[in-house]
Amino acid sequence: MEITEIAVEGYERVARCRDEATDLHALIAVHDTTLGPALGGLRMWPYASEDEALFDVLRLSKGMTYKSAIAETGLGGGKSVIIGDPKRDKSEALFEAMGRFVEDFGGEYITAEDMNIGISDLECVRRGTRWVTGLSRESGSSGNPSPYTALGCVIGLKAVLEAACGSESFEGRKVVIQGAGAVGGRLAVMLKEKGAEVVICDIDTERTEQLHNDHGFEHVDDEDHLDVECDVYAPCARGAGINDETVDRLRCKAVAGAANNQCLEPRHAESLRQRGILYAPDFVLNAGGIINVSVELLEGGYDEARALGRIDRIYPNLKRVFEISRSEQIPTNEAAFRLAEERLAAGR
DSSP states (O other): OEEEEOOOTTOSEEEEEEETTTTEEEEEEEEEOSSSSEEOOEEEEOOSSHHHHHHHHHHHHHHHHHHHHHHTOSOEEEEEEEESOTTTSOOHHHHHHHHHHHHTTTTSEEBOBOTTOOHHHHHHHHTTOSOBOOOOGGGTSOOOSHHHHHHHHHHHHHHHHHHHHSOOOOTTOEEEEEOOSTTHHHHHHHHHHTTOEEEEEOSOHHHHHHHHHHHOOEEOOGGGGGGSOOSEEEEOSSSOOBSTTTTTTOOOSEEOOSOSSOBSSTHHHHHHHHTTOEEOOHHHHTTHHHHHHHGGGSTTOOOHHHHHHHHTTHHHHHHHHHHHHHHHTOOHHHHHHHHHHHHHHHHO
16 A cells, blocks of 8 residues: 655545555545544545546545534545446455545544445444444444435525525425435425425436436436526535536526535626625535534544534524625635634634
């Protein structure tokens, strides 16, 4: 196993791991540990290049710093990625090697579940390091964080609807969910139960067909979903979906989803504001999962009631972000950054 340091200004530690024996090619980025050790999930994706993977892990780890700061988890921000096809390249040996890579950070980075990673994968990672959260409830851990991410989005969407539509009620509100995976699919079910009209799309058409068959959701092709008029557009897959090519196509009152780094660049949040579209900064809205696993690290260990109480804070946190945005006439992402920096400064 070869671990190489990558110097990146503004980050505490970024490293690459290549392991010929298992074909592991991974990156870990620790952005900021002012408030505590860096907690952030592990994802696996067939990145076209290491540069693309590095771009992703840096953005994600920085987002985790702000997410944890606003959510007041007492933790810092980090992230890890494995470059590979999750349908073809997974093996126990590969994840065990990933555990040894995490262990090299000596507790400075704590991993968890993220895109294309499940509890069984993390159990293999755990063989190489103790710095793993989100394992099974049977093991005393908090389990899959996806339901709590979806729950946090529902709680936060009440603040979004109140600000964008005048009422926090979901009844009759149309929501387009892009990305119907572990979080997006669960979010769709929860919103339908609250009376919302839900439209789903995903590049995996088998997934949308299954959700349509199970729950009756209307589904559209991924290429056409931006043309659907709705109250809320909820990106729940990969990031950077709000960009120069897409921002003018949106036909919604608000953008509020579970995906990380939804805006390709900060200026796209300003573009949304100029169009009169309310943007719920993703690192505020989608914090439910990380809040849930963070409770594992508190004295006394995991307690679901304590986690749910902390997830409820997403609603007032979003309301505060919207208030800052309105009063200072700045985009909501900038308002959220200011709130996060205030809490980081207090920690310093």
